[in-house]
Amino acid sequence: MALSDSLLLPDTALRVLSVLDDAGYEAWAVGGFVRDALLGRACSDIDIACSAPWQETQRVCELAGMRTHETGTQHGTLTVVCDDEAFEVTTFRTDGAYKDSRHPESVQFVKTIEEDLARRDFTMNALAYRPDRGVLDPFGGQADMEAGVIRAVGDPHKRFEEDALRILRACRFSSELGYSIDPATFQGMLANKGLLSRISAERVTHELQRLLLGEHAGDALLRCVDVLAAVLPELVAMKGFDQHTPYHVFDVLEHTARVVDGVPRYPLVRWAALFHDMGKPACFFFDENGIGHFYGHAAVSVPIARGIMQRLTFSNAFMDKVLTLVKRHDDVVPANPKAVKRMLARLGGDTELFAALCDLKRGDARGQSPQFSGDRIALANELQGVLNEIMEANEAFTMKSLAISGRDVMKLGVPQGPLVGEMLHRVLDAVIDEELPNSHDDQVKYVASCIEDENFSKKFSKRVDEKGYGA
Numbered sequence: 001m002a003l004s005d006s007l008l009l010p011d012t013a014l015r016v017l018s019v020l021d022d023a024g025y026e027a028w029a030v031g032g033f034v035r036d037a038l039l040g041r042a043c044s045d046i047d048i049a050c051s052a053p054w055q056e057t058q059r060v061c062e063l064a065g066m067r068t069h070e071t072g073t074q075h076g077t078l079t080v081v082c083d084d085e086a087f088e089v090t091t092f093r094t095d096g097a098y099k100d101s102r103h104p105e106s107v108q109f110v111k112t113i114e115e116d117l118a119r120r121d122f123t124m125n126a127l128a129y130r131p132d133r134g135v136l137d138p139f140g141g142q143a144d145m146e147a148g149v150i151r152a153v154g155d156p157h158k159r160f161e162e163d164a165l166r167i168l169r170a171c172r173f174s175s176e177l178g179y180s181i182d183p184a185t186f187q188g189m190l191a192n193k194g195l196l197s198r199i200s201a202e203r204v205t206h207e208l209q210r211l212l213l214g215e216h217a218g219d220a221l222l223r224c225v226d227v228l229a230a231v232l233p234e235l236v237a238m239k240g241f242d243q244h245t246p247y248h249v250f251d252v253l254e255h256t257a258r259v260v261d262g263v264p265r266y267p268l269v270r271w272a273a274l275f276h277d278m279g280k281p282a283c284f285f286f287d288e289n290g291i292g293h294f295y296g297h298a299a300v301s302v303p304i305a306r307g308i309m310q311r312l313t314f315s316n317a318f319m320d321k322v323l324t325l326v327k328r329h330d331d332v333v334p335a336n337p338k339a340v341k342r343m344l345a346r347l348g349g350d351t352e353l354f355a356a357l358c359d360l361k362r363g364d365a366r367g368q369s370p371q372f373s374g375d376r377i378a379l380a381n382e383l384q385g386v387l388n389e390i391m392e393a394n395e396a397f398t399m400k401s402l403a404i405s406g407r408d409v410m411k412l413g414v415p416q417g418p419l420v421g422e423m424l425h426r427v428l429d430a431v432i433d434e435e436l437p438n439s440h441d442d443q444v445k446y447v448a449s450c451i452e453d454e455n456f457s458k459k460f461s462k463r464v465d466e467k468g469y470g471a
């Protein structure tokens with residue numbers, strides 16, 4: 001693709017560069033900013049590399065009225081704030097020997113920007129720019145970007161051995177930019193993937209999530225599966241696993257990759273898409289006619305997904321939501337208000353989670369044989385429509401939204417304890433089934449009649465006994 005030929009630095013960044021230049025130092029915008037600007041992509045932060053030691057950067061910038069923060073001075077990094085915009089200004093440096101596949105034991109400051117660029121991970125990230133000199137590109141980063149290739153700077157083996165996080169960064173960039181990976185670079189990633197076990201779970205999670213949220217996540221998963229296997233060994237069983245069913249034209253991994261691409265780009269549903277069919281290889285069997293089935297696979301995917309999410313670092317609240325989607329992804333929900341409200345009640349009344357389930361079902365259908373996907377996409381759209389109507393009409397689908405409360409139920413004579421919840425469930429079921437309006441008076445009468453009705457009370461106490469609540 002053609003690269004942009006005008007790089008525009010914001011005024012604030014230009015001021016920082018010129019303040020340093022005027023003091024006799026050499027400063028450049030570097031790395032991700034230059035890459036993204038050439039690609040015409042928005043970039044969140046602008047990093048600056050400078051010949052000045054950080055103490056000099058501090059002195060010069062503060063004299064010019066800018067604030068500074070000593071955020072990483074042991075590595076030569078100072079944060080400079082100009083009109084509320086923050087820039088990390090780092091002294092030209094190279095990394096010393098690496099001790100743990102991630103952290104250099106020391107950094108050495110160097111004289112030239114070229115030496116600084118040589119320590120960077122990929123050719124497209126080893127770029128520098130300043131308005132008077134244009135783009136500095138000593139490793140052919142622009143040609144690689146035009147060809148859509150990720151290439152390590154220098155010897156790939158050495159570079160990934162120094163810092164294994166670069167392996168995941170390559171996979172993530174491949175997803176974000178849709179680039180292929182140069183074969184020698186990929187070989188270096190494969191040969192060093194075992195070192196990923198030394199990278200902290202937080203960093204692995206961060207890169208994997210960015211990969212999943214990328215515009216080309218599906219392609220990146222397929223392209224990088226043999227590398228990603230070192231952090232997600234669960235992918236191995238999915239790769240090449242033929243489904244032997246008319247519903248599917250892809251193996252489990254390729255189907256999963258298409259579902260990931262087929263759901264919107266937000267973390268909850270992208271993670272659920274990655275996990276949803278992980279139980280399939282374990283559940284697979286052939287029937288008498290040679291057709292493959294996977295009964296119960298959603299439930300088997302749940303513990304596999306839980307294991308991954310516990311290894312990575314997720315909050316319990318987020319994990320619970322992802323696992324609920326995985327568990328429910330194949331549930332049959334007809335597109336009518338009763339069925340939708342029943343599912344909503346199962347989801348604890350979480351309408352966003354229900355909307356995510358619709359997204360997942362739609363994406364799942366997109367990854368299936370085109371012969372069957374149309375109807376399933378239509379069904380997911382209808383489900384979303386019914387959900388919207390229920391929300392607009394403010395209808396009850398949680399115990400909280402009932403007109404009657406636990407306190408009311410107790411006032412009517414139900415003893416405090418689990419029986420109160422049982423009674424509220426009864427009321428909710430009746431409301432969802434449209435046998436009872438969501439009005440206080442009607443529900444008081446309904447509860448009173450349940451208590452009075454001998455048959456019902458017997459059934460009621462029997463159910464309670466079965467659950468072990470009874471006397």
Ligand code: ATP
Binds near residue numbers: 031047125166
């Ligand atoms: P993004 O900001 O989209 O994550 P980025 O390339 O800007 O991408 P940063 O983490 O902001 O990534 O790093 C800024 C620059 O620092 C990179 O462009 C690259 O030149 C260099 N860099 C970052 N991480 C590494 C690494 N692990 N090894 C070598 N160079 C790196």
Ligand code: MG
Binds near residue numbers: 032033045
């Ligand atoms: Mg960046």
